Amino acid sequence: MRKNWEILVVDDEEIACESLAAWLREDGYPTDIALSGQEAINKAKEKEYALYFVDLKMPGGPDGIETMMHIRNIYPDASVIIITAHATVDTAITALKEGAQEYLVKPINPEEISLLVDRIIKVKNLQRQNILLRKKLTRQYSFHDIISKNQKMHDIFQLIRDIASLKSTVLIQGESGTGKELVARAIHYSGDRAKKPFVSVSCAALAETLLESELFGHEKGSFTGAGSRKKGKFELADGGTIFLDEIGDISQKLQMDLLRVIQEKKFYRVGGSEEINVDVRVIAATNKDLMKAVKAGEFREELYYRLNVINIQIPPLRERREDIPLLVRHFVDQISHELNKDINDITENAMRVLMDYNWPGNVRELENTIERAIVTCKSDVLSEEDFTFISRAREMDEDWTVPTNESLQNVEQRVIEATLRRFEGNIKETASVLGIDRSTLYEKIKKYDIPRYKKEETIEKE
């Protein structure tokens, strides 16, 4: 095990530096030396050491504490031991406050160094084993960024592999936040179109005319604001895949246009007369019950069948709870790394809270929840207290008794306010949970004069 861990000894006094290094080498640790703080920083840039012994006083350059701070800038987890000839309380406090693992006064008892090194390396070994184990687990259970050990999901993975290189359209159905776009990408990147573009369009995000020009492009002057000619997403996706999210929200006219593109593989730009031919695979997604919309006459039956050649139903997170621990660990690792935090674990109690929750917003809500907890967490382990906002939301769910002394309008207003708050002002998710479209939600916000939550519509990834 020892040979895996390298140590760097930093001291401007060569004999001291070399003799400590030799002593550590005899103990089986490959050990490098640096005769100045600057040399140490340069060496640390080249490779990561498991442990750094740094002399406090090094004249003419960065001193021990500055050197340590530079190294910890590159590797926030770096274990640094500051060594000094003359102990003062001040420097000891500074060293430890700036993240030194230990502060030792020369001459150091060999036993002390030996125990310290053993202890630090033991922790590093454990961490490495944990990380390796987790990576292995994640790899074992993941397919193109989708992590699951649920049987239904694995059937989907297999289906994706089987259909990846076909040209047939695909309809992906699932609640908001289940990862429909990830599935669409997985199809694209597992098939023979992988090297061609994958273009994603959210159909609910735009007004009808804008969506039309977004999809098919427009000629200069074709409508107010069309200052120049523009290629549409279908042209941009030529040879590849277009992903039409929230297909259930498009207008009757656009439904007709789409049907034509899918059938004839050609279209006109808005305001254009030139016929444009494309080879594009269409993958559509929705969180609505499209069949119901067809029966209600809101969605064209012919388009439905054209889209629904291959159907993929993604189960909601509450129906695959066994994935919650896997996803939680994955998000904790990923987000704490992105946010430069040292959080690497979660308590059992906290995990239980997450397992028990119903996750109406599915994997995306789980991801947002972990991010929020990591941002506010003060220690290096996420605990139950970091998720009190979930327990509160749950209590609200459970304790909600139907009011019998209020006007319907009042109730509606309060429900919209509460839902907006819960999704931090995200219009898309709020509308989806309330089962209304965005324009309706906007109307009601205006009607009841509901204050706009400031973090509005910032998170738009799935």
Next chain:
Amino acid sequence: MKLIYLVPMGDIDPDILESAALCLWHTFGIEVTVSDPMEVQTDTYDSKRKQYGSIEILRALLKSAPKDALRVIAITDKDLFIPVLSFVYGHAQFEGKVGIVSIARLRQEYYGFPADKEILTQRTLKEVVHETGHLFGLTHCSDVACPMTLSTNIRLLDRKGVTLCESCMLLLKENMLEK
């Protein structure tokens, strides 16, 4: 033919020297000769620490090593140090030519007990094998009974034995064949 030179430095009991020579020959299979006593260089003394710098002593040993010396291992009654550490029981150039063992902290008297020649001999043999092991490229061993395990206090030193464990023995043979 090349020999291991065992060099007394200061006040070392001849019986202990003889046992050490026998033990080295037995362990490493190379003939050992006890050389004439050598003075400890006064300039290796650090008056502040009241100890001798082992790096400087090794340098002097290397300079005066006889032509037919395969390895030179000294035994001294002086307390030794390297700059960062408070003391060392011994010091050897890893895979090098010269090494030294100090008996200053191996004596029972150092810990306030009556002198005990048998105990001192056992401890000295362990450290002589340990440092010579380093000269032949052995690193520390995780077997607490093996003389190549690192002992940083007398309790750990007393716990280990004089005979190399099986894996250190194998490593030693490999190292010697390579050379």
